[in-house]
Amino acid sequence: MRHLLSAGDLTRDEAVLVLDTAAELARISGRSVKKFPTLRGRTVVNLFYEDSTRTRTSFELAAKRMSADVINFSAKGSSVSKGESLKDTALTLQAMGADGVVIRHGSAGSAHRLAGWVDGAVLNAGDGTHEHPTQALLDVYTMRERMGRVDGLRVAIVGDILHSRVARSNVLLLHTLGAEVTLVAPPTLMPVSVPTWPCAVSYDLDEVLPKSDVVMMLRVQAERMKDAFFPTAREYSRRYGLDRDRFARLQDGAIVMHPGPMVRGMEISAEVADSARSTVNEQVTNGVSVRMAVLYLLLGGSGSAIGNQGD
Amino acid sequence: MHKTLEAESAYLIRGARIAGGDPGDILIRDGVIADIGTGLTADDAEPVDAEGLIALPGLVDLHTHLREPGREDAETVASGARAAAMGGYTAVHAMANTDPVADTAGVVEQVWRLGRESGHCDVQPVGAVTRGLDGRHLAELGAMADSVARVRVFSDDGMCVSDALLMRRALEYVKAFDGVVAQHAQEPRLTEGAQMNEGVVSDRLGLTGWPAVAEEAIIARDCLLTEHVGSRLHVCHVSTKGSVQILRWAKGRGCDVTAEVTPHHLLLTDELAETYDPIYKVNPPLRTAEDVHALREGLADGTIDCVATDHAPHPIEAKEAEWANAAMGMVGLETALSVVQHTMVDTGMLDWAGVADRMSIAPARIGRLTGHGRPIAVGEPANVTLYDAGAKRDIDPAAMASKSRNTPYQGMRVPGRVVATFLRGAPTVLKGKIQ
Incomplete structure (x- = not known):
């Protein structure tokens, strides 16, 4: 595999290799000198069409810790804002000799399109409402760290499933790794074909919570209310928010995750977000290790590609 | 020459x-x-x-986008007429969504004249139902009907005449000159931002869905309106199984409705979107294998009256983009007959006399074209x-x-x-x- 476009592209072995590599890199990162020469001389371009300080910074830090040259190419203040097409931007990066392109884009499939136009590795850092595979990898990494395993874990993913690239990638990767996923949302925020997905579906958070080892809360944008996905933010929060009372009904040892950015008071209360069971900050830390692993495996040269199979 | x-x-x-x-x-x-x-x-x-x-009677297309005036970089009346001739067509209906829109006698006469000058194919302009395709104000349908172009087919294709009252008025008004309203059936609110058929594939790909019900609800409404006012309705590019069932029901009631299907909807399915290559992006979108099967059956039994290409030329850059930003549409004039043979004749669902009917006789009758869609007979x-x-x-x-x-x-x-x-x-x- 030359690119990381979808979490569904990873076999079980490939996914485990990424997680193990990330763990190894995290272990070495604990030293006082955090930098490796592994990707010296390689160029990684962060091509961000959407504002995302969190993800861009994470990829930038990951690439720099591997000694790669990093170029941040944001849509604002560049030729993109003058109407340049994605293809022309891709050909420009190609001509500059980018070894890897990390792309964040508002349109589903843009990472796939980019992969058809450049020779370097393409890493999907979120494409519209399609996927965000490194987020799923860092989430699974965090679960493994906290719970000691992924296989057989009962994971509830709660929130705006319909518009969530995080949910799509997590469902695919968690299924590959043997976890039991339950999606929880009001029916309006669930894709119509969700019964065909490899997971369970529920409209009742209170019924699912006591049976979950991991509860992953997704951001819900209050403006969805304007499109009648739910009547009011307050009603959403009442039915699907993880507040103090619901939090108290979690099993012992269960953890609460959130990909960020959080809307405190909407899908998650401040007490829950800041509790010891919350992994929000660990997820951010782990994100750097996982992205280092992916960059290493995709760009690190012969014998170290994530997969051995060809396209 | x-x-x-x-x-x-x-x-x-x-x-x-x-x-x-x-x-x-x-x-x-x-x-x-x-x-x-x-x-x-x-x-x-x-x-x-x-x-x-x-030997077939010269083919007639009820649904062609020739892009002139306005987008001559994509197609002109002359180049489109050549493509039509190469596809076996002797007459095409040029859709109204040009720039300026074909909503006045002046524009339809211009298109008609360009067709005559090309000499490769008769070009019969379609008139817009509403001014500038705004969906709110009736265009001067009578003036277009009375013009040299003798417009009989009226359509806001690309846009749905979604306002029920305006649709009723249009259907009533065209009765005065034996016109027909060709509806692009797409409930606008149900398809805001829609990118492809809503279903398993759209949900996986994270592309906003275009649900079948958005087409079917408008077809059902328009069939009932047509029956109520005693007029004539034509449904453009039917794409779903449910639409075929509604049309069968409406015809059974005696509603004067006709319908077309495109060659691509007879062959291709939404799974092609997995590539994210917008060459497969089209409106209405490619549907499922079940829909394809129902469309073939509908065309075979006459529920769907004819094949129309919805030939929609676009310049290269309009398709070399990410899916959501790419244009909708496919060219089809030069491949239509082959695709119909492949899907309908080679499968035993239609014989060549049936092809002559669905690709020449029926569309000419619906468009009230004289001199086309006639049997191959002396005189x-x-x-x-x-x-x-x-x-x-x-x-x-x-x-x-x-x-x-x-x-x-x-x-x-x-x-x-x-x-x-x-x-x-x-x-x-x-x-x-x-x-």
Whole structure:
């Protein structure tokens, strides 16, 4: 595999290799000198069409810790804002000799399109409402760290499933790794074909919570209310928010995750977000290790590609 | 080469199978079919060897986008007419969503005149239902009907006439001149931001869905409106199983409704979007295999009256983009007959007489085109397409007569090839070459 476009592209072995590599890199990162020469001389371009300080910074830090040259190419203040097409931007990066392109884009499939136009590795850092595979990898990494395993874990993913690239990638990767996923949302925020997905579906958070080892809360944008996905933010929060009372009904040892950015008071209360069971900050830390692993495996040269199979 | 509209010379087509029947000769003289029989001779006629070829009445397209005026970079009336001739068409209906919109007598007459000058195909303009396709104010339908272009088909294609009252008025108004409203059935609120068929594939790909119900609800409403006011409705590019069922029901009630299906909806499915290549992005979107099957059955049993191409040329850059930002539409004039053969004839669902009906006779009748869609018989206008159903060809976009290349069939091997097209006795295509 030359690119990381979808979490569904990873076999079980490939996914485990990424997680193990990330763990190894995290272990070495604990030293006082955090930098490796592994990707010296390689160029990684962060091509961000959407504002995302969190993800861009994470990829930038990951690439720099591997000694790669990093170029941040944001849509604002560049030729993109003058109407340049994605293809022309891709050909420009190609001509500059980018070894890897990390792309964040508002349109589903843009990472796939980019992969058809450049020779370097393409890493999907979120494409519209399609996927965000490194987020799923860092989430699974965090679960493994906290719970000691992924296989057989009962994971509830709660929130705006319909518009969530995080949910799509997590469902695919968690299924590959043997976890039991339950999606929880009001029916309006669930894709119509969700019964065909490899997971369970529920409209009742209170019924699912006591049976979950991991509860992953997704951001819900209050403006969805304007499109009648739910009547009011307050009603959403009442039915699907993880507040103090619901939090108290979690099993012992269960953890609460959130990909960020959080809307405190909407899908998650401040007490829950800041509790010891919350992994929000660990997820951010782990994100750097996982992205280092992916960059290493995709760009690190012969014998170290994530997969051995060809396209 | 500029063609005169009436041929000066005569042609003797030898050994053609008229609508797939027994081989016979067809003598064309002075723009009409002068004789039909076996062993015909005519010293003044140029012989055309048609042994093994199917002779069909010149094909008629009810739904073509020629882009002129406004987007001459994608297609012109002249280039579109050449593409039509290469596809076996002798008449096409040019859709109204040009720039400016074909919503006045002036614009429809301009398009009509450009078609006459091209000489490769009759170009019959479609008039817009509403001014500037705004969906709110009726265009001067009467003026377009009374113009030189004699417009009979009115459509806001690309946009749905979603306002029920306005649709009712349009249906009533066109009764005065035997017009028909061709509806692009798409409930706008249900399809805001829609990118592809809503279902398993759209949910996986994270592309906003275009649900079947958005088409079906409008068709059901319009059939009932049409029945209520006693008018005539045509439904553009039907794409779902549910639409076929509603049309079957409406026709059973006696509603005066006709419908078309595109070649691509008879063949392609939404799984092609997995590539994220917007060459497969089209409106209405590609649906599921179940829908494709229902559409074929509907076309075979006459629930769907005709095949229309929805030929929609776009420049390369409009498709070399991420899916959501790419244009919707596919070219289709030069591949339609092959796709219909592949999906309907080679599967045993339709015979060649059926193809003649669905691709020439029925669309001409719906569009009230005189001189087209007539049987191949003595005294009829010599609009004839000769087709080699035994040929195989690989689709090469670069070899197309259209100015645009956005075909979903690139590299695909399809059956059949148009060998010759005669428009009122003059060959517009001969030996597979544009004349």
